[in-house]
Amino acid sequence: MSAAGGIIRPVSIASFAQSQNVRKDDEHNEAESLLPVIAEVFGNIGITKDDVDFICSGSTDYLIGGPFSFVMALDAVGVWPPRAESHVEMDGAWALYEAWVLLQEGEIDAALVYSFGRSSLGDLNEILTLQLDPYYEAPLWPDIVSLSALQARALIDSGKATEADFAAVASRSRRDALNNPKAQVRKDVAPEVLLRDDYVVAPLRRHALPPITDGAAAIVLAAGDKAQQWSDRPVWITGFDHRIETHSLGARDLTVSPSTVKAAEMAGVGSANVDIAEIHAPFAHQELIVKEALGLDDSVVINPSGGSLAANPLMSAGLIRIGEAASRIRAGQADRAVAHATSGPCLQQNLVCVLEGA
């Protein structure tokens, strides 16, 4: 079997929950902010932690500024008696991938995946600089907004997009977020108005940047009989892949996303019509790059949730894309959807998950 369109064991997104996404939650620690999310993701389908066979989470220590932030967060689940459990220092979308891999073996049928992060605790723009090569890049302190602006400039120079296109993405995202009660930035402002914003780092104006968001999310995966028992309309993962590019920005063409192209090919995105796509594009111009890399035409509804321009909880924003796409299918608004997650500066690493209704 393979994720490359071969035979894969059907696995369903059985339940999805996310916290209210807010600019700053300084009333709850990580476990406390996760508790209601975990309760909801189980409560949605009437199960408890004893009904899942595996637990996997995604988070990063650099948000809390101390080691092992995932350790105490595990208290939100309450792993007693002890459970099979793992953690990735990546967005929760990759934690979902690890759980999906385990479910492929056919020995277990259900898994809980969650992710969390309080982006408000430190200076996110500085913190993300620490993802860069620690010898040649990080000491120069290029911040993530400036690096993204370089990418946006390259896109404009390539003739593929204009600042007006970035404003159109931002306007649509925040308008769509009016229908998403969990979103953080929800407003109806025309692109022409947004273009009057000041530059943060040219050519990125304020509207092209993501909000700083505290939030958490969780998904229950199910296979076999449990997938049918826990949902009237199971949402199946029919393709799943992720790829990474080289790190050096100077060695990459920042106007394209070859890792997304490859992941989309392996996940079989182009094998049938796509109704909606949830794209994890923290900066407005990145949606345009990923949309092209996924091979999506203008008939595809992009980010009906508002995407990460409406709420960008670090380490959860990718997992939320998968949850949001699944929710549209479960609600009957789509039959086939693509969800995408990204990591690293300027879309260095990308994950693609194809979802289909029964």
Place this chain on the structure above:
Amino acid sequence: MAERCAVIGVGQTHHKAKREDVSIAGLVREAAKMALTDADLTWSDIDAVVIGKAPDMFEGNMMPEIYLAPALGAVGKPMFRVHTAGSVGGSTALVAAHLITSGIHKRVLTVAYEKQSDSDAMWALSVPQPFAAPLLAGAGGYFAPHIRAYMRRSGAPDHIGRMVAVKDRKNAMRNPYAHLHLADIDMKMVEDSMMLWDPLRYLEACPSSDGAAAMVLASEDAVSGHYPPAWVHGMAMRSEPTMFAGRDQINPQAGRDCSADVYAQAGVTDPRKQFDCAEVYVPFSWYEPMWLENLGFCDLGDGWKLTESGATAFDGDIPWNASGGVLSSNPIGASGMLRFLEVAMQVRGQAGEHQLDGAKLALGQAYGGGSQFFAMWVVGSERP
């Protein structure tokens, strides 16, 4: 397991207090290239890379898989990063192995490392956090009270810890990659070393090391390499909460459950008799007798007697940590993977001077956090 998984290549760096001759990328690449050479493969043969390490603050490089992708030949491939505290080296190998057993990939490179000299692990472990009890004195300060509790509970005499410290350092003299090569080590030398966390003396604690470990894992139809494969017979992970009044941190339930799971998969009912050797995460001397009991190699309370009898020594009936173990090399993130790797070397017959005659079935164990995260695998020379 749906598909069989085999270790077909292993590699590790020379572990040292400071590897100032290499960057982090150079360190991981050194181990990875050695594993590829052992497997008789090149970078392009690898389908996916799975990397693990302990907290990113140990080097000050956030989510380092992003920076390390090109150094590990991962460009255009899936690259995955695991972090499960001290057990991470073991967990990383298990995540990689599941990419094989699930049938998704044929050949996976898995790497774990720590470059402790780039930072200070004691400091990184001791950052005050809101709403959490501070861990002011690093890992030893956390574990010393558990060791005292074990001694009281089991009635173990004081010298057992020193015996383990001497035994593992003597074993390390046979391992050219070990950090510590203490030719003159003896009980007196350990006893004379500085008291760090009562009852743990300096020489009863692991060193701070720079180092990396790597393995190439393959499906049955992709086996290659210069030595016979080490077949994975069982693998398991278990976690329990840090703060829970019902926990027994001396003999954690998660460790017992994890070993029961992995033994059942491998058909092991009498670990002391059936295993030819074990590599077990012993960062402080007393964790040998404690884990002997937790892993069911003897009855409760008898772990120290097994150590005292010499059963776990190089020439004993169940050698533990013939490589010198964590007490002789501790690149934290890699320490768990080294346990998994060393047992693979033993059953492949490639352990050189620390090779144990006729090793056919062996246990690798790693633990982390407050004795709450466990990862284990059983490997054997026979195909399961």
